[in-house]
Amino acid sequence: MKVINLYQEENEAITLAVKNDRQAQQWIYSKYSPKMLSVCRQYIKDLQLAEDVMITAFMKVFVNLGRFENRGSFEGWIRRTMINECISYIRVQKKVHFIEDSTDLEKIDDATDTQFSIEDIQNLIDSLPDGYKIIFNLFVIEGYKHKEIASMLGINEGTSKSQFAHARRILKSKINSLKDNEKNY
Incomplete structure (x- = not known):
């Protein structure tokens, strides 16, 4: 056509x-x-x-x-x-909950030495709780600042930063698990 x-x-x-x-x-x-x-x-x-x-x-x-x-x-x-x-x-759908958390945000190393498919990456992001996923996408994929995200979602800027840090921590753990599984095969 x-x-x-x-x-x-x-x-x-x-x-x-x-x-x-x-x-x-x-x-x-x-x-x-x-x-x-x-x-x-x-x-x-x-x-x-x-x-x-x-x-x-x-x-x-x-x-x-x-x-x-x-x-x-x-x-x-x-x-x-x-x-x-x-x-x-x-x-x-009431599937999103933002947890106020003022714990220190740890710096997580972004370097990975393993290639993942887009589908693998999307599945990892999909596995995040909805609140984490929304903030992760807005910050990483869309490029919004935490202040803008907080305004969009009606939350505190610190909550946005905390949710993002938790999302990164979860993703890093899951990536490490995938890398470990690849080494075992």
Whole structure:
């Protein structure tokens, strides 16, 4: 199947989509849905649920498209909508708990000498408790600062840092276990 680029400019597609042009909306959806499903999948383990959340978020994108002010990238704007919808979904499911913890945060060595597949890494991240996983993804994958994460989630900045430290500790332990298993084979 040959894909025909109907819109020379993304801005043209956005302008038409604001006017409820279904072809323009379909073009935007087709262009961004693979990346956005990946974003949703980072937060929601079940692929079908992640896809449902992505579709709901795209509905919000199209409803609010007139509010996009061309500041920053359009993809970044969509991505933030996806992340917010994932967080909202997880909150509604009441699967996330943030534990206030003021213990000292230990520095964990990031160096690993073993290659893992993307699937292995995603499975390790998926195994984290939801609160840890959300903060880990926001900090490591999305690049938000702890202050921004705290504001987004309605928690203290220290809680964000603590949850991140716990997530790293758990992941490091699991990576070490995987490396040990590889050595035994």
